[in-house]
Amino acid sequence: MSNFKEKLIHIKAFAFDVDGVCTDGQVFLMPGTEFVRAVNIKDGYAIQHCIKMGYYVAVISGGSSEEVRKRFANLGVTDIYLRSSDKMDNYEDFRMKYGLENSEILYMGDDVPDLPILKRVGVPTCPADASDEVKEIADYISDKPGGKGCVRDVIEQVLKLQDKWMNEQALIW
């Protein structure tokens, strides 16, 4: 864990899986439309604030929800990968675009398709209710499950450590 805290000093970018990380893993089956998902406002606050502070943020999802795209675009996220069949491709695209080292990126994922990225990224993290395989290789397991503030948890830790959390701009959303 001390190792985890030290690694956070180098973080310049975040990448998040959507289902089970930004959501609690439930999808609502509504007639005549795509899956309906619920996201968390405290996570949203942290995402828009860290973008204002200059961090890069990507979301990578196997799903295809335009509503998910709109939500994260409204928070200021410009790198939104949907319909991802190979998440590693998207991760590398994001990493190269900003010339980032693996050690400068924190990733949070919750299930088997996230394993390749979690093995490569500098700081692999997961929600409290991630699958066993993911928990085994994560540097940090949040005490919050998916959709209940796990995204906020890791962003807050990085920004506090880098003295970017509480300031004038933090009060405006």
Place this chain on the structure above:
Amino acid sequence: MSNFKEKLIHIKAFAFDVDGVCTDGQVFLMPGTEFVRAVNIKDGYAIQHCIKMGYYVAVISGGSSEEVRKRFANLGVTDIYLRSSDKMDNYEDFRMKYGLENSEILYMGDDVPDLPILKRVGVPTCPADASDEVKEIADYISDKPGGKGCVRDVIEQVLKLQDKWMNEQALIW
């Protein structure tokens, strides 16, 4: 805490943040419409009852949901601030409108944008799952999280102390 109870004697008005206080912080991403939120019926009962008993109630939200406006209007709330970019402005507007002292207002908020009001208001309170910064300065942390009765909790405490909770009018909704 004894201090908290004493302060409640002076309360004439309540102001509430919406997301994470009146809701559990989830927003549902439905196609073709604004965010869908869920509110709590026991909270609603307390709000309409305290308005009948003569208390002033405001809700202040950074969001822009017309459905939120309708819900609180139906409960009898007349001071509904949506699309709030500076919550303190709205708080002061509400306070001045009724000539209230800070010590006569109880506010409940759950996150960083609520900090300025929480520092000024007479009785700053928060849900069980508020962010750390908010918990540090709250006079009272409800044992209920957002959307699960934290609003009801504080209204009930004030009205019980002022002998306005259970009476003939309490039985009619």
Place this chain on the structure above:
Amino acid sequence: MSNFKEKLIHIKAFAFDVDGVCTDGQVFLMPGTEFVRAVNIKDGYAIQHCIKMGYYVAVISGGSSEEVRKRFANLGVTDIYLRSSDKMDNYEDFRMKYGLENSEILYMGDDVPDLPILKRVGVPTCPADASDEVKEIADYISDKPGGKGCVRDVIEQVLKLQDKWMNEQALIW
């Protein structure tokens, strides 16, 4: 509690509040329509089975949801009181219609507007998360909160005691 079990021997009818009893107390604010509520399938199974076994069932709600009416009508409930402003009137209407004694009815409610019925009915019960006033006068507090099986709990207890729970008809829904 032994008293409670003895009282159950006489039960011929059930009456249920809706919000906070048949639901968890959340209402979803959807644009262009009434509140959306979620009900529990295990509760529904118990309601339709006890009607098949000859029990009378009423639901009494202050709300006005046609979807709630449809749901309970589909389960076989014929006495559905919506837009109730005085729940006691509805309770007495239901009681007189079938010539029932108060001692033959079990009622479950969760909040202040349910108090008059709870004080009159033979077997007053409530969910685990009922308000304090209700818990104080209930003969039985379910270990299940609203919407999570509290309705099923009391129906199952009565039918088991009267040997009407498990039989051929129980397997068909």
Place this chain on the structure above:
Amino acid sequence: MSNFKEKLIHIKAFAFDVDGVCTDGQVFLMPGTEFVRAVNIKDGYAIQHCIKMGYYVAVISGGSSEEVRKRFANLGVTDIYLRSSDKMDNYEDFRMKYGLENSEILYMGDDVPDLPILKRVGVPTCPADASDEVKEIADYISDKPGGKGCVRDVIEQVLKLQDKWMNEQALIW
């Protein structure tokens, strides 16, 4: 339990009830449409992966939701029984279609209408929040309740035991 693990060696097929197993038992009452249900993404991952690995999967529901049919069809399930009035008929249809022995099938159900299948199937299982009658006869009670990963739990156990869980194909969804 050791007995349970031994039985899993023979499993070639899975059959699942929907409400209370693939969902948490809540149905949302939306105007102008059928019930809306929420399903779990981690369960979905396990279902599509086990089909890729050659297992047979059926879902059997008393409900009639076309959205449920679409969801499971998209995961690769070809044997989807809706509007089931006699679940045993559907179970036998599924069993005969693939020439399966009862001992080669794992079934998960949560309530009274599932009892006949649970008594016949080789490996009867249930979620953590199944009804008492079901828990009494289940070989295995998941530590996860309905809709929260109980389906994933049993699929994962079988595939791990048969060395079909983690492999190249597991990384692609």
